Amino acid sequence: MKPKDHKPCILALSDGTIAHGTAIGKIGTTGGELCFNTSMAGYQEIFTDPSYYGQMMMMTYPHIGNYGTMSRDDEARSVMISGLIVRSFSEEFSNPMADGSLQEYLERNNVIGISGVDTRKLVHHIRDEGVMNAVISSETLDEEMLIRKAKEWPSMVGLELATKVTRKEAQTISSDGPYKLAVFDYGVKKSILDNFVKRGCTLRVFPAEADLDDVKDWDADGYFFSNGPGDPNASADYGLPIIEHAKSTKKPIFGICLGHQLMAMSEGIAVKKMFVGHRGANQPVKNNETGLVEITTQNHGFAVDEEKLDDSKVEVTHINLNDQTIEGLKFKNFPGMSVQYHPEASPGPHDSQYLFDQFMEMVKQGAGSKVQGAGSKAQEAGSKAHGAGHKSQDAPYKPEP
Structure with a gap:
């Protein structure tokens, strides 16, 4: 027909x-x-x-x-x-x-x-x-x-969907670079993986319900928690234990979308269902550290609850200019950064791809350093990169004061 x-x-x-x-x-x-x-x-x-x-x-x-x-x-x-x-x-x-x-x-x-x-x-x-x-x-x-x-029809609230779209078994995606990255697939987009590979990462992509022993055996230089569907609260049982392990290694951690929400939840910060979600390639986001505005690609119906923030644990790095919802966090108790939106775009503008470079700077600083204190060094590198993220590309539009 x-x-x-x-x-x-x-x-x-x-x-x-x-x-x-x-x-x-x-x-x-x-x-x-x-x-x-x-x-x-x-x-x-x-x-x-x-x-x-x-x-x-x-x-x-x-x-x-x-x-x-x-x-x-x-x-x-x-x-x-x-x-x-x-x-x-x-x-x-x-x-x-x-x-x-x-x-x-x-x-x-x-x-x-x-x-x-x-x-x-x-x-x-x-x-x-x-x-x-x-x-x-x-x-x-x-x-x-x-x-x-x-x-x-079942409500999205309480619905666990990441295991419906994840891969069945772990997969290695090789590059010519020296860095090992553990990726947790809650519905990871191909363009996200491509961004890491072209930056010199060999990826071990784990299914949503990853085996912790397999993750430990990979001995990654950094950890990435991906985007994915459904209610993040319903993914906590298998997501949070892996995040806690990643935090314990003191290696750099990066989260996008669902990964961002799970990282916040791991610090006791609640996530809420939005009245109307953000979905499109024209969402304005302000980087609080640089004052620059990025036009971003977004796809989410849940968000970190701004009323449940704990300033001793996180710093808000990005904010949505349409409704003031939280779009990015930097974590104070471990070397971690996360964003609610999609820096890989596909489709959309590439204003935010500097975030991949920031994370890679954290990985490069921490990789190969096995002595105690490597995590704090990576965290310091991440903090420095967070404030200088646009140096490697054209800066997004900055509005007149």
Whole structure:
């Protein structure tokens, strides 16, 4: 079934809101938490970001599919979103480098979607009412049944999803560089791994429920905790023990997104569900140490609770300029840094890639130094790098005072 056949389709929200449109992708019924992404391009990278696992993706940019799809743009081996909502779906594409159309891509990955929806109106509705579950169906037009199904769909609160997207066993990704990095895959994006490899790291990528003895045997020079889907509180049982081990080594630690949340939780700082999450490639973030503003890529529905901070344990390094939520932390009791947003982008601007360089400076300072006190030396290096992060690239825009 092709979208040109214009098979009718319904989007039903758990609060009773109904939107009618036409089917795209696979014919069927699907559901999940309805979220929206404000990126103008990069839809394929968004659809394959494991942090979106189980979520219904509504794109705010009206034209989706016009440049087709390319296999090199995938961030994971399969599409992660549970459904797709767009304003105007492009059945044809104009990109000579594309492997095929978005319709073919969605069908191949069993993704159910709807086109012809007033996404602007729905985004305003979600911003006013808060995030909620929804169902798409091109199989039935029974509105009451679909609303009921949306109400019964499992809430994201308390939902453990990282083990659904992680790898089954540990994998080594080699480089020509001298540094060994332990990566914990809660849904890690390909572009994150690429950023470490090109900076001279040989990676040992562990599954979410990693065996602690295997981690110890790797004897890493640094530890990285990745992005991933679901409620971070539901990942604590397997995430926090590994973080505690990493902290005990006094080696540098870096966390992104879910990894950032778990690192905060390891210091007793709570994480909360957001009224409306941040998802897009145009989120302004201020670096508190430099005063510079970065335009960032974000994808999260949970955040570190600013009311539960402990100044003796963390320093807030980055803040979201739209709603003042916490976007970055530096840890005082171990050599660690973390950010809520995505410095690897994919899609999005590269303003924040200096964070990988900062972490690597910490790793380089600590690597090879086995004597007591190596951890404090790495922490000092990380603190210095945190304040000088933009020296190796063009600085992001700094607003006039």
